[in-house]
Structure formats: C-alpha cells, structure tokens
Amino acid sequence: MKQLTSNPFYKFVLFPIGQILAFILGAGITLSVLVILLAYIFRGSVTNLDLVERTLVILPKVLIDGITIGFVYATIALGYTMVYGVLEFINFSHSEIFMVGGVVGVELLRYLEAQGALASMNQYVVIALAILLGMFIAGSLAVTVERVAYKPLRNAPRLVPLISAIGMSFFLQDAVRLILGLTTGEFNVILPKFGTFDEFQTFNVPGVAAPVQLQNKTILLIGVTIVMLVGLNYLVNGTKIGKAIRAVAQDRPTASLMGINVNFIISITFLIGGALGGAAGVLFALKVTRLDPFVGFFPGLKAFTAAVLGGIGNLTGALLGGLVLGLLESFGASYLGVFTQGAFGAEYKDIFAFAILIAILIFRPSGLLGQTVGQKA
Amino acid sequence: MSKRLNLVIALLMVASLVLAACTGGGATEGGNENESGGGAAAPKLIKIATQSPLSGGQSLLGVDIKNGAQLAVEQLSGPLTEMGFTVELAPYDDQATPDVGVANAKAIVADPAILCGVGHLNSGVMIPSSEEYHAAGLAFVSPANTNPVVTTRGYKEVNRIVGRDDVQAPVAEAYAFNELGAKSVYIIHDKTAYGQGVAEFFRKAAEKDGMQVLGFEGTEETANFDAIITPLLAANPDVVFFSGIYNQAGVFFKQARDAGYEGTFMGTDGMDASGLADLAGDALVKGGGMVYTSVAGPASAYPKAAQFAKDFEAKFGAPPQPFAAQGYDAAAVCLKAIENAAKAANGEIPTRAAVADAIRALTLEGITGTISFDSIGDLPKAKYFIIKVNATTGAEWNKNEIVAELEFASPGMGE
Numbered sequence: 001m002k003q004l005t006s007n008p009f010y011k012f013v014l015f016p017i018g019q020i021l022a023f024i025l026g027a028g029i030t031l032s033v034l035v036i037l038l039a040y041i042f043r044g045s046v047t048n049l050d051l052v053e054r055t056l057v058i059l060p061k062v063l064i065d066g067i068t069i070g071f072v073y074a075t076i077a078l079g080y081t082m083v084y085g086v087l088e089f090i091n092f093s094h095s096e097i098f099m100v101g102g103v104v105g106v107e108l109l110r111y112l113e114a115q116g117a118l119a120s121m122n123q124y125v126v127i128a129l130a131i132l133l134g135m136f137i138a139g140s141l142a143v144t145v146e147r148v149a150y151k152p153l154r155n156a157p158r159l160v161p162l163i164s165a166i167g168m169s170f171f172l173q174d175a176v177r178l179i180l181g182l183t184t185g186e187f188n189v190i191l192p193k194f195g196t197f198d199e200f201q202t203f204n205v206p207g208v209a210a211p212v213q214l215q216n217k218t219i220l221l222i223g224v225t226i227v228m229l230v231g232l233n234y235l236v237n238g239t240k241i242g243k244a245i246r247a248v249a250q251d252r253p254t255a256s257l258m259g260i261n262v263n264f265i266i267s268i269t270f271l272i273g274g275a276l277g278g279a280a281g282v283l284f285a286l287k288v289t290r291l292d293p294f295v296g297f298f299p300g301l302k303a304f305t306a307a308v309l310g311g312i313g314n315l316t317g318a319l320l321g322g323l324v325l326g327l328l329e330s331f332g333a334s335y336l337g338v339f340t341q342g343a344f345g346a347e348y349k350d351i352f353a354f355a356i357l358i359a360i361l362i363f364r365p366s367g368l369l370g371q372t373v374g375q376k377a
Numbered sequence: 378m379s380k381r382l383n384l385v386i387a388l389l390m391v392a393s394l395v396l397a398a399c400t401g402g403g404a405t406e407g408g409n410e411n412e413s414g415g416g417a418a419a420p421k422l423i424k425i426a427t428q429s430p431l432s433g434g435q436s437l438l439g440v441d442i443k444n445g446a447q448l449a450v451e452q453l454s455g456p457l458t459e460m461g462f463t464v465e466l467a468p469y470d471d472q473a474t475p476d477v478g479v480a481n482a483k484a485i486v487a488d489p490a491i492l493c494g495v496g497h498l499n500s501g502v503m504i505p506s507s508e509e510y511h512a513a514g515l516a517f518v519s520p521a522n523t524n525p526v527v528t529t530r531g532y533k534e535v536n537r538i539v540g541r542d543d544v545q546a547p548v549a550e551a552y553a554f555n556e557l558g559a560k561s562v563y564i565i566h567d568k569t570a571y572g573q574g575v576a577e578f579f580r581k582a583a584e585k586d587g588m589q590v591l592g593f594e595g596t597e598e599t600a601n602f603d604a605i606i607t608p609l610l611a612a613n614p615d616v617v618f619f620s621g622i623y624n625q626a627g628v629f630f631k632q633a634r635d636a637g638y639e640g641t642f643m644g645t646d647g648m649d650a651s652g653l654a655d656l657a658g659d660a661l662v663k664g665g666g667m668v669y670t671s672v673a674g675p676a677s678a679y680p681k682a683a684q685f686a687k688d689f690e691a692k693f694g695a696p697p698q699p700f701a702a703q704g705y706d707a708a709a710v711c712l713k714a715i716e717n718a719a720k721a722a723n724g725e726i727p728t729r730a731a732v733a734d735a736i737r738a739l740t741l742e743g744i745t746g747t748i749s750f751d752s753i754g755d756l757p758k759a760k761y762f763i764i765k766v767n768a769t770t771g772a773e774w775n776k777n778e779i780v781a782e783l784e785f786a787s788p789g790m791g792e
Binding site: 054287288329 | 432433434568592593598599601607608627631632635636637652655656658
C-alpha cells in the first residue's frame with residue numbers, strides 16, 4: 001500500500017481521477033435516489049401522469065447537465081479558492097477574468113472565420129488554440145490585476161482589497177463593453193458554427209431503456225476540465241512551485257524566510273487561477289454559443305459559492321463544491337416543476353440550491369471539506 | 378520604483394475609467410450641454426426627448442427608435458422652425474432597466490425645454506418612468522410598449538401608437554391553435570412586465586381553447602438554458618412560446634434546437650430584430666420553424682414607409698430595425714402636437730399640458746397608418762402581424778414573410 005501511494009502515476013493521475021469519479025458518483029447517486037424515492041412517495045397525489053416514469057426519463061439528462069455545469073463551476077472555483085489560500089481574500093474580479101477568457105477565445109474563432117480559415121482547419125486544433133489563447137490572456141490579465149489593484153493594498157485591512165476587487169470587476173466589464181463597442185460595434189459575442197461539436201453521441205447504458213445522448217461539446221468540456229484538474233493537482237502537489245505555493249499559503253512570513261519569493265508565488269497563483277478561469281470561459285462559450293460582457297457574473301457567483309461550500313482555500317473542496325452545486329441546481333431546475341405540477345418551475349432553482357447550501361453550511365460552517373483537510377491551497 | 382510604476386498604472390486605469398464613464402454619460406444624457414445655456418439663452422428652444430436602450434443587448438432596437446425619431450425631427454420640424462423655434466432631439470439611454478429609465482425621466486421632466494417625449498422600448502421601463510411624466514404633465518408617445526397597463530392607468534400624458542398584448546397574445550395563440558394545429562404549448566417568459574404579461578395572456582387564451590399548457594417558466598438566464606430545456610424535451614410540446622426579447626430568446630432557441638427539439642418556436646414583437654437570426658442561426662428554420670406576432674410590421678408592410686426606409690438607410694447606413702418607423706411616427710406626433718399647441722398659444726412656447734391635450738386631439742397621417750388616440754391614449758384600431766421567419770442570418774431578416782395581417786379595436790380599459 002505504501003508503495004502504491006508513493007507511485008507517481010497513482011498519486012498524480014489515478015487518485016485525482018478516482019476522486020472526481022467518487023464525487024460525481026456520490027453526489028449523483030445520492031440525489032438520484034432521493035428524487036426517485038420522492039417520486040414513489042408522491043406518485044399517488046398525481047393523477048394524469050406517471051411521476052416515477054417521468055422522473056426516470058429525464059434523469060440521465062439531468063445528471064449530465066449538472067455534471068457539465070458543475071465542472072465549469074469547479075474550474076472557476078479553483079481560481080477563487082487558490083487566491084483565498086495564499087492571500088485570504090476573495091478575488092471578486094475572477095468572474096470577469098472568466099468572461100475575458102471566453103470573449104478572447106470566441107474572438108479568435110471569429111477572426112479565423114473572417115479569414116476563411118475556420119472551416120478548413122482541424123476543429124480540435126482550432127478549439128485548442130482558442131483555449132490556449134483564452135488561458136494566456138486571462139492568466140496575464142489576472143496577474144496584471146493583482147499587481148495593479150491588490151498588491152499595493154496587501155497590508156491594508158482585509159476589506160480594502162475586497163472593495164478594490166469589486167471595483168476591478170466593474171472596470172473589466174465596462175472595459176470589455178467599451179472595447180467590443182469600439183471594435184465590432186456588437187454587444188453580443190456569438191460563437192461561429194464550426195466542426196461537429198453540436199452533434200450527438202449516443203450511448204446505450206445497460207439497464208436504462210432510452211439511450212443516453214451526449215453532445216460532442218459536452219464530452220470535450222468534461223474531458224478538458226478533467227485534464228486541467230489533474231494537471232493542477234500535479235502542479236500543486238508534485239512540483240517545487242506547488243510546494244512553494246503551499247508554503248506561502250500556510251505561512252507567508254516563514255515561507256519568505258525560507259527563501260521563497262512570495263510576490264512571485266502570488267503572481268504564479270493568480271496566473272494559474274486566471275488561466276483556469278480563461279479556459280473555463282472558452283469551454284462555457286462553446287457550450288452556450290453566446291457571450292456578453294456581463295456573462296461572468298452568475299457563473300462567478302455560483303463558483304464562489306461552490307468554493308465556500310467545499311471549504312474555501314481547499315482545492316479538492318472547490319472541485320467537490322462545484323460538482324455538488326451544479327448537480328443541485330440541475331436537479332432543482334428539472335424536478336421542481338415535475339413534483340409541484342408546474343407551480344414552482346426552473347426559475348426557483350437558485351432558491352432551492354441555495355437553501356440546501358445554507359442547510360449544509362449550518363452543520364458544516366467551514367464547508368464540506370473545510371476541516372478534515374488541514375492544508376490549504 | 379515599481380511601486381511608483383504601479384501607482385501610475387493605477388492612475389491611468391482610473392483615468393480611463395472616468396473617460397469611459399464620460400463617453401458613456403455623454404451618450405446617455407445627450408443634450409445635456411444645452412442644459413446650462415439652453416433654458417435662458419435660447420428662449421425658443423424646444424426639445425423632444427427619446428428614451429430607449431442605446432447600449433446593451435437590446436440596443437439594436439433602441440438605437441433605431443432614437444434614429445427614427447431623429448430623422449423625424451430633421452424632416453418634419455419645418456413648420457416649427459418657420460415659427461421661430463429651434464427643435465432638438467435629446468436622446469437618453471434607459472439601458473432597458475427600470476431604475477435607469479426612472480432616473481432619466483426625472484432629468485427629462487426637470488428640463489423645461491422638453492415638451493414631449495418618445496419612448497420606451499420596454500414596458501417594464503415605461504410603466505414606472507411614465508409615473509414621472511404623469512406627475513410632471515409631460516406627454517410621451519410610446520413607439521413600442523404593448524403592456525396594457527401603459528395606458529389603462531388612464532393618464533392623460535401617456536399615449537402609444539402600437540397595439541396591445543391583451544390582443545397580441547390571443548392572436549398568437551389563435552394562430553398556434555387554428556393554423557399550426559398545436560395541441561400543447563410550453564410557455565417561457567423573461568420575468569419582465571412585458572414578457573410575463575404576454576405569457577399570462579397567452580396562457581389564458583390557451584386554456585380557454587383547451588390547448589394543454591405543459592410548462593410555464595420565467596427565467597432571467599441569458600447563457601445556459603439546460604435547466605429549462607431538459608424538462609421541455611421530456612414534455613415535448615407542439616409549440617414553445619417564448620415571450621421576451623430577442624437577445625435572450627435567440628440563445629434559447631439555438632440551444633433547444635441543438636438539444637433536439639423539433640417543434641415550432643413562437644414569440645411576440647420582442648423577437649422582431651435581425652439580431653435574433655444572428656444568435657439563433659438555422660435553428661429558426663429547422664424543424665417546425667419559428668413564427669412571431671408583432672404590433673409593428675416590417676417596413677414593407679407599410680406602403681408609405683418606403684421613402685422612410687430609403688432615407689433611413691442613406692443616413693444611418695443600415696436598413697431600419699422594427700419600431701424605427703414607429704419611432705419616426707411617435708416623434709411626428711410630438712412635432713405636430715407642439716405645432717398645433719404653439720399656434721393656439723400665438724406662437725409662444727406652449728405649456729406641457731397644452732401639448733398633451735393637442736396630442737389627444739390630433740389625427741395624423743403617419744407612415745405606419747392613420748394615427749389618432751382614444752380617451753386613454755391607445756389607437757382606436759391597431760394592426761397585428763403574424764410573421765414567419767425565413768432568415769438564418771441577420772442580413773436575411775427582411776426575407777421573413779407576413780403570414781397574416783389583422784386589425785383589432787383597442788380593448789379600452791380591459792378586463
């Protein structure tokens with residue numbers, strides 16, 4: 001056993017993937033069992049349709065929706081949680097970093113389309129380019145924002161950088177709005193159609209009557225985020241830089257005494273968080289097909305919530321929080337209408353999800369994984 | 378050193394922020410530069426305000442309402458100029474947001490040179506803003522608001538030159554039920570006064586006809602519609618009725634079609650913008666296609682608007698969006714009423730109350746038809762169009778085809 005845990009392949013590939021799978025299965029199965037139970041309990045009160053059947057028919061799609069958006073939340077949440085880990089403050093401009101990453105990625109695609117190159121290039125090369133550019137710009141922007149808006153305030157009371165972050169968030173929104181207005185005159189950033197990402201893959205799952213359909217872009221989104229999460233895990237737990245990040249998170253002055261360049265490490269943290277946010281932005285754009293300068297607000301807020309739910313400052317917690325929140329939201333949206341006969345619809349999904357979050361936080365104020373894992377970042 | 382550099386960068390950012398705010402503010406408050414000199418130095422200055430979204434996702438429609446009004450002021454203010462007045466347009470950006478609209482309304486009523494106004498695009502903005510106009514006695518002519526409440530409060534100052542949702546929604550429902558043969562419908566609205574209002578009227582009509590309402594959802598979501606699409610696909614309605622504005626609906630239509638919905642999309646006049654086709658692409662023509670009702674037909678529906686469309690394109694470089702012609706006519710109503718009131722006041726600047734009265738007494742041959750107002754400020758008879766979308770890009774928007782053109786009397790104070 002000891003040999004196994006020290007095997008790098010196990011430690012940096014198998015274990016994190018297993019962890020992700022365990023989280024998905026855990027949250028997914030718990031919620032599925034819960035709704036099926038509820039459907040059995042309430043089936044008598046419904047007259048004109050079979051509640052159990054209706055619940056089961058949409059269940060696979062609900063799970064997929066929840067996992068997909070959960071991965072987006074988790075990827076953004078990592079940015080919040082890493083910054084909290086090293087600086088202990090909430091970087092509220094992170095939702096705009098996410099938006100900028102998405103906008104940059106889509107603008108690259110639009111540029112390629114205008115050049116006539118989009119249709120002839122390999123679709124995976126194109127999307128990889130868009131993701132990389134989105135990561136690069138978003139990461140650099142995050143570092144710049146830190147240098148300009150947070151670093152001068154590092155020794156100020158904690159509320160001060162928080163306000164600076166909120167200001168930065170407004171600044172970035174309106175800066176993007178201004179730039180888009182001046183360059184393209186368009187408010188909506190619309191993803192050009194290319195490749196086969198909209199097409200479906202059909203899977204026959206044993207035991208489920210209807211085949212499960214997955215859009216190619218959903219598979220891509222989940223695949224890319226898993227690769228990034230595994231990569232991040234390796235970076236933080238398997239490299240010297242990661243060790244330095246963890247050291248700064250645990251005790252900044254001591255880390256500095258040990259010869260760690262604290263400013264550099266903080267910049268690196270913002271770079272990584274921003275790049276993850278940027279990649280999430282491009283993948284989100286691929287999924288929803290349209291962005292605007294204000295599109296980051298809600299995913300950002302949800303991701304922040306996910307980070308708190310998982311235990312802010314804890315990387316595994318952010319992943320778990322994102323997936324749990326995504327699934328909760330998806331289940332709430334799809335089943336509230338079914339169970340209440342349309343009296344409460346998808347519009348109440350946030351109230352539902354947040355009510356459960358509050359309940360969880362009452363019993364675990366430091367988040368799902370906040371206490372059990374000692375180390376931050 | 379680097380600290381100083383950071384300070385410089387920070388200052389630069391603040392400066393650009395202020396600059397951005399200034400340019401934004403300039404567009405927002407338009408005629409502000411005249412405010413100091415205007416009232417006193419030029420006693421014969423008359424301003425017509427416009428309020429519509431000039432920025433943000435609905436600006437495509439809002440800017441063209443303003444442009445339509447601007448064209449009217451340029452072309453039709455001749456009689457007033459001859460009487461010695463200077464007529465100016467004062468455009469305001471309501472950002473499709475009630476708070477901004479009300480704040481602008483306060484600024485508008487505080488400007489004594491403004492005698493009449495054109496606006497808004499959104500009923501949810503018009504209703505609270507018009508409380509300010511009513512309190513100040515300032516007449517407003519709406520080029521686009523269809524929520525019945527706009528006029529059923531019975532305010533003397535509030536008028537509109539388009540039809541109403543309590544007629545429009547039943548017209549849409551009748552088309553779905555009789556022409557499309559729809560047996561079931563899924564209704565989605567945008568939680569605004571306009572969207573939810575239309576949705577309620579549609580639901581009422583559907584229930585009366587015995588059409589099955591499989592879902593009734595409100596959403597402010599603009600990006601990820603999975604949560605609505607999954608139950609919708611399971612319910613598989615014949616028709617999805619979206620009552621809201623194109624920038625939200627376009628994204629939803631595309632995602633729903635991609636996810637495998639095959640039925641017909643329907644909507645109301647909020648869908649009538651080329652941006653819908655830019656957002657939704659071929660989702661609008663695949664499967665059961667997309668049909669919408671409107672209180673404002675395309676320019677081709679109005680024989681007298683041909684010249685307007687030409688002038689508009691020559692001046693602004695793009696064909697007019699829907700409601701631009703209504704913006705033109707609303708401003709024409711203002712100009713004519715001010716002219717009549719000024720004549721009655723022996724060439725002096727008329728009072729706001731006199732202008733409001735003159736509007737109600739008016740009969741005007743506008744480019745969208747004959748305009749006159751009943752006792753609450755509605756057209757006695759308004760036109761309603763049913764339009765089938767054939768466009769897959771914004772540039773093709775004029776390929777859409779009018780399936781039916783109907784005329785109904787205003788329901789007055791309603792139910």
